[in-house]
Amino acid sequence: MKNIGKVMGLYPTPVVIVGVYVGNRVNWINIAHIGIIGLDKIMLSIAKNHFSNQGIEQYKSCSLNIIDRTEIEKADYVGIVSGEKIDKSQVFAHQITEELHVPIISSAKVAMECSLFDNYKTDHHDNFVLEVINTFVDENVLNDDGKIDYLKVDPLMFEMPNRKYLSVGEELGKCWSIGLNKEE
Numbered sequence: 001m002k003n004i005g006k007v008m009g010l011y012p013t014p015v016v017i018v019g020v021y022v023g024n025r026v027n028w029i030n031i032a033h034i035g036i037i038g039l040d041k042i043m044l045s046i047a048k049n050h051f052s053n054q055g056i057e058q059y060k061s062c063s064l065n066i067i068d069r070t071e072i073e074k075a076d077y078v079g080i081v082s083g084e085k086i087d088k089s090q091v092f093a094h095q096i097t098e099e100l101h102v103p104i105i106s107s108a109k110v111a112m113e114c115s116l117f118d119n120y121k122t123d124h125h126d127n128f129v130l131e132v133i134n135t136f137v138d139e140n141v142l143n144d145d146g147k148i149d150y151l152k153v154d155p156l157m158f159e160m161p162n163r164k165y166l167s168v169g170e171e172l173g174k175c176w177s178i179g180l181n182k183e184e
C-alpha cells in the first residue's frame with residue numbers, strides 16, 4: 001500500500017441540498033460533507049463564511065434534500081453561487097413544511113426537516129448537528145414493505161479528490177446476512 005499523505009478518503013458521500021430561510025428568503029446550498037450521528041442525527045460541515053449558516057442559526061432548522069441525477073445542474077449551481085450575492089430561492093420548486101416551516105424540494109426523492117441540536121465549531125467550519133423531525137418521500141421510491149429503496153432513489157453522490165458526481169450502482173448483497181456465508 002502506498003502512503004499518499006493526509007488525504008481525505010471518505011468518499012463517495014451523498015449530495016445533500018440544504019434548504020433554509022435566511023431572513024425571509026429561501027436559500028439552497030449543496031453540502032456533501034455530512035455524517036450520520038446515532039440513529040436520528042446528521043452532521044453538516046459548512047464553511048463559516050457561507051451565507052446559509054446565518055439562516056440555520058437564526059431559525060434553528062433547515063431541510064436536507066436527496067435528489068437524483070435529473071437535478072444535477074441545479075444542484076451544482078447552488079454549490080457554486082452564494083445567496084449573499086444571488087437570489088437562489090427559485091432554483092428548486094418547493095413547498096414549506098408544516099411543523100418547522102422549512103423549504104423542501106418538490107422533486108426530492110427524500111427530504112428531511114430537521115431542527116438544530118448543536119454546532120460543533122472547528123477552525124473554519126460550523127458543524128451543525130441536526131435532529132431529523134420528519135421525513136418526506138416520493139412514494140415511487142418506496143418498496144412493498146414501505147421502506148425507501150435506494151436503487152430507486154438513485155441519489156446523486158460526490159467525491160472531492162477529482163470533483164466528480166457519481167451514482168450508487170447496484171445491490172451486492174444483504175447486510176447482517178451475507179457475512180454468514182463466509183468460509184473459514
Ligand SMILES: Cc1cc2nc3c(=O)[nH]c(=O)nc-3n(C[C@H](O)[C@H](O)[C@H](O)COP(=O)(O)O)c2cc1C
Pocket residue numbers: 015027028029030031032033034045046047049050051052053075076078079080081082083084158
Ligand atoms: C458538490 C459540492 C459539494 C459541496 N460540499 C460542501 C460542503 O460539504 N461544505 C461546504 O461548506 N461547502 C460545500 N460546497 C460549497 C457550497 O455549496 C458553496 O460555497 C455555496 O455557494 C454556498 O452557498 P451560500 O453562500 O448561499 O450558503 C459544495 C459545493 C459543491 C458543488
